[in-house]
Amino acid sequence: MSEINLFNKDDKLRTIIKNTALLQGSFDHALAKEMLTAFDLNPKKKLNQLSTGYRTIFKTIVALCVPAEYVFLDEPVLGLDANYRSLLYRYILQAYESRPRTFVVATHIIEEIATLVEHVLVLNDAQLIVDDDLETVLAKSYRVSGPEELGREYCTDLNVLDSQQMGTLYTVYLYDVLPEERVIPDRLTIDHIDLQETFIKLTNKGSEAHV
Known part of the structure; x- marks a missing residue:
């Protein structure tokens, strides 16, 4: 069709x-x-x-x-x-x-x-960058929002896809497993993003980092 x-x-x-x-x-x-x-x-x-x-x-x-x-x-x-x-x-x-x-x-x-969708394959510039079950992909897709200093500190050594600054609000997009031992500051908000936003961040050429 x-x-x-x-x-x-x-x-x-x-x-x-x-x-x-x-x-x-x-x-x-x-x-x-x-x-x-x-x-x-x-x-x-x-x-x-x-x-x-x-x-x-x-x-x-x-x-x-x-x-x-x-x-x-x-x-x-x-x-x-x-x-x-x-x-x-x-x-x-x-x-x-x-x-x-x-x-x-x-x-x-x-x-x-x-x-x-049950399984996700993401191609970027002819390279396969994601090959995993949908549940796993969504479980690793995060948005971290809050003060810039706290956001950068929390996301150290994590796989950062993109970051944005709007006024005093700093937002980081991650594709990673969050360390259980890492304490989340009270002033930070962490939530999951949907498949479309995950795809956009994974394939965004202007991203801060890539998988």
Whole structure:
């Protein structure tokens, strides 16, 4: 499923589904019907009558319903509002759970696919810098905020990804296991960051340090 339209734009959606089923040998018609209803897509409409968002939805429906063992989804939420993006990701997860296979999802909205991810690989300048389970990656991702002197002292010898100064507030981003024996000063706040922010800090060329 890509931005490129591989279907005849003058064909009705039901015709495309019928032809795809013939070409692929089988097709999950029950899932397709359920998704068409959920997204208010009329199968009697022609492909060229759909907006960018609805074309994206329809192409994703086809990709989820064919018997392929490898499903490539290129920006599957292109042109969709927040509600439809959430619904589409739920159907991707449902399709995987009902018949496990390999999904490759290309997206710029990392936080929205975090619930679909089990293992994280991070590439930066063609170098593999992270290869770990999601739970482990998030457990090592921290933001330390407070006075600069205390922040720098606490983060000594730890893997600092980035640091920022806003007025009197100094913030350090870490990717490391925090030493249990190191006392956290009362004036410092330490919390975890999400997968998207972790990815940004790990691949930020302006970072203070890198993994």
